[in-house]
Amino acid sequence: MVQSGMPLVSAFNWVPDFARGHVRDLRVRWALEEIGRPYESVLLDATTPRGTDYLSWQPFGQVPALREGGFAMFESGAILLYLGQDDERLLPREAQARWRAVSWLFAALNSVEPALTALVDMKLFYADQPWSGAAFATLRPAADKRLAQLSQGLGQDEWLAARFSAADIMMITVLKIANTMDLLPGHPALQAYFQRGLARPAYQRALAAQLDDFTSEAPKQIEGA
Amino acid sequence: MVQSGMPLVSAFNWVPDFARGHVRDLRVRWALEEIGRPYESVLLDATTPRGTDYLSWQPFGQVPALREGGFAMFESGAILLYLGQDDERLLPREAQARWRAVSWLFAALNSVEPALTALVDMKLFYADQPWSGAAFATLRPAADKRLAQLSQGLGQDEWLAARFSAADIMMITVLKIANTMDLLPGHPALQAYFQRGLARPAYQRALAAQLDDFTSEAPKQIEGA
Numbered sequence: 001m002v003q004s005g006m007p008l009v010s011a012f013n014w015v016p017d018f019a020r021g022h023v024r025d026l027r028v029r030w031a032l033e034e035i036g037r038p039y040e041s042v043l044l045d046a047t048t049p050r051g052t053d054y055l056s057w058q059p060f061g062q063v064p065a066l067r068e069g070g071f072a073m074f075e076s077g078a079i080l081l082y083l084g085q086d087d088e089r090l091l092p093r094e095a096q097a098r099w100r101a102v103s104w105l106f107a108a109l110n111s112v113e114p115a116l117t118a119l120v121d122m123k124l125f126y127a128d129q130p131w132s133g134a135a136f137a138t139l140r141p142a143a144d145k146r147l148a149q150l151s152q153g154l155g156q157d158e159w160l161a162a163r164f165s166a167a168d169i170m171m172i173t174v175l176k177i178a179n180t181m182d183l184l185p186g187h188p189a190l191q192a193y194f195q196r197g198l199a200r201p202a203y204q205r206a207l208a209a210q211l212d213d214f215t216s217e218a219p220k221q222i223e224g225a
Numbered sequence: 226m227v228q229s230g231m232p233l234v235s236a237f238n239w240v241p242d243f244a245r246g247h248v249r250d251l252r253v254r255w256a257l258e259e260i261g262r263p264y265e266s267v268l269l270d271a272t273t274p275r276g277t278d279y280l281s282w283q284p285f286g287q288v289p290a291l292r293e294g295g296f297a298m299f300e301s302g303a304i305l306l307y308l309g310q311d312d313e314r315l316l317p318r319e320a321q322a323r324w325r326a327v328s329w330l331f332a333a334l335n336s337v338e339p340a341l342t343a344l345v346d347m348k349l350f351y352a353d354q355p356w357s358g359a360a361f362a363t364l365r366p367a368a369d370k371r372l373a374q375l376s377q378g379l380g381q382d383e384w385l386a387a388r389f390s391a392a393d394i395m396m397i398t399v400l401k402i403a404n405t406m407d408l409l410p411g412h413p414a415l416q417a418y419f420q421r422g423l424a425r426p427a428y429q430r431a432l433a434a435q436l437d438d439f440t441s442e443a444p445k446q447i448e449g450a
Contacts (some may be wrong), residue, residue, distance in 0.1 A: 028232045059378030060336050060371065073324040075331035081306075082324055099298040099307055099312060106300035106334070111285050118346075131356025138354060146285065153284030 006040050007032065008067040009057065013043040018124065022176055025064035026210050027076040030169050031083045031090055033202035041209070042067075055091065077109050080166040085176035090166045101161035104153075108170040111112040112150060115143040116177040123181070144186065147178060151187045172197030231265050232257065233292040235283065238268040239441035243349065247401055250289035250300040251435050253305045256315055258427035265290075266434070272444035302334050305391040315391045319339065326386035331380075333395040337375055340368040341402040348406070369411065372403060376412045390441050397422030 009032070013125040016221040026040070032039050044054065050061035057073040059067040066082070073079060081102065085091030092098045118141050126132040150171070154160060160167045174192045178184050184191040198201060234257070236250040257264045262369045269279065282300040283409060285292040290299040291307070296404070298304060298356040303437030304398060306327065344364050351357040375396070385392045400419045403409050409416040 032347060055374075055377065060332065060374045062336065068255065069259050071253055071321055071324070073328045075328045075335065077331040077335060081327060096234070096296055099296070099303065101299045102306060103300045103303040107285065109301060109331070110334045111298065113286065114334070117339060118343055121343075126363060128362075129359065134354065134356050135351075138351060149280075149285045150395040213441065216440040 005069070006038050008040050008042045010054070011041045011120050012046055013048060013064060014046040014214055014219060016218075020182075020211060020214060021207055022180075022211060023063060024076045024171075024173070026206055027169055027173050028064045028066060028079050028083075029104055029206035029209050030173070030203050031080050031166060033205045034164075034200075035087050037083075037177035041213050043215070046216065050099045069186050075114045077105060077170065080105065080169060084166045089164075090169075092161060092163060097161055097163075101165040103128040104160040105165075105170045108152075108167065108174045108214065109191070110172065112146050113174045115139075115146045115175070116174065116181070116183075118174055120166065120177050120181060122146055126164055134196045143178070143181075143183065147183060147187050147190060151190045154189060158193075164200075172203075230294070233265050233267045235267045235290045236268055236435065236438050237271055238257070239271040239439055239444060241372050241443075245436060245439060246432055247398075247405075248288060248435060249301045249398070251431055252394055252398050252433050253291060253304050253308075254291045254431035254437060255281050255398070255428050256305050257393060258430045259389075259394070260308065260312050260426075262308075264439050266376045268438055268440070271441065275289075279402065281321045302330060302395065305394060309391045310413060315394075317386060317388065317390060322386055322388075326390040326392040329385040329392035330390075330395045331376075333392065333399045333425065335372050336397065338399045338402070340364075340371045340427065342404070347403050368403070368406075372412050372415060376414045379414060379418055381416075389425075393422055396443075397428075418426075434444060 009025055009028050012023060015023055029041075031038070032223055044050070044063065050058075054065075057072050058090060062074075064077045064079065065072065073082060080192065081089065091101055119136060119148060121135040122132045122139065126135070159165065160171060172194055175184065175190065175197075178190075186195060234250055234253050237248060240248055254264070254266075256268075268286065269275070275283075279290075280286060281295050282292065289301055289304065291304045292295065298307060305315065316326055344361060347357045347361040347364065351360070382431065384390065385396060397419055400415065400422075404414075404419060409419060
């Protein structure tokens with residue numbers, strides 16, 4: 001394991017094309033770019049089962065996890081709050097604005113993402129199942145309803161908690177799933193919000209860094225996630 | 226809207242039998258019981274569409290949301306962190322233990338719950354669809370894998386972050402879904418962890434309070450969630 005004063009962020013050295021730019025270390029890289037903190041990525045090999053070392057850092061074998069010196073934690077949402085605890089570029093200082101940002105960050109992960117993931121899974125992972133088309137059609141209205149509620153919640157605002165925050169990093173990366181499924185054109189205010197997020201230089205640096213880390217050739221056999 | 230010095234927690238005055246004891250205001254009630262803080266519930270009517278007042282408090286029309294004086298926030302995970310920020314009975318003070326608890330709290334919501342929800346939805350909401358049985362069988366191994374990883378992560382410990390914390394409130398309420406589907410007997414350490422959680426007096430008071438609030442008769446027509 002690399003030792004340094006910089007935060008270490010776990011990521012993959014290869015993922016299939018459809019997942020590039022979607023892996024969740026992107027959220028942590030983006031947050032670090034917003035606050036100008038250099039970091040190093042710790043690349044996991046897609047073909048090798050996770051060892052007990054990694055599982056004691058990230059119990060589900062997923063990315064990202066964060067390490068700084070002897071300190072270790074996991075889950076992209078938790079890491080964003082950790083990075084934002086003393087930095088108002090990620091979390092507003094004033095209590096109402098701060099907890100509104102935290103509320104929206106959780107909403108992205110638990111009220112919006114599951115509806116989108118259920119849908120995209122049918123396309124990506126269960127496409128060979130005879131029932132996946134019908135399931136997709138049944139699940140789609142729930143995803144669209146969530147997006148309509150989000151759009152209403154955002155209203156005329158530029159960002160979810162008055163100013164840009166970790167909540168927007170989370171929500172915009174979640175909306176990438178909706179964008180993949182062409183659900184955003186039905187919600188023009190969200191489409192514009194999404195584009196505002198992608199236009200941020202910190203996002204673009206984070207994306208480039210994730211793509212640059214896919215240094216490995218496609219594996220012959222992919223380890224189950 | 227009720228005005229008082231006590232925290233107000235939104236909840237429902239009626240849900241179908243299968244949802245009783247599962248609605249997410251249980252998490253917030255449990256946390257408040259652990260720290261001995263009195264609160265009032267604000268009951269939403271299951272038959273009435275959410276008004277704009279409530280949607281400006283909880284953009285997705287869900288429960289729970291929390292209000293204290295002029296302060297308002299939503300999402301059960303966010304509310305647990307808010308209640309724990311200055312109370313070590315919910316979040317340890319020492320940084321590594323604290324952020325390990327926050328990591329596990331997010332893992333409950335985003336790495337464990339979605340796999341269980343996808344499964345239970347097939348039983349509860351899509352049971353009339355011809356494809357739901359096959360979808361359940363396909364989704365089940367993913368849920369079981371998550372439970373096995375959680376069990377491994379818990380190891381021999383009593384609670385997820387060394388001592389009881391908000392992470393356990395979150396994970397144990399998530400495991401209620403697994404319990405409903407009889408998935409826990411396959412994971413004896415989780416089964417025991419789950420029972421330790423349910424045995425806490427604060428949990429039992431929270432459950433009784435949620436059940437007590439179901440004061441309304443079954444509606445003739447149920448408003449879509």
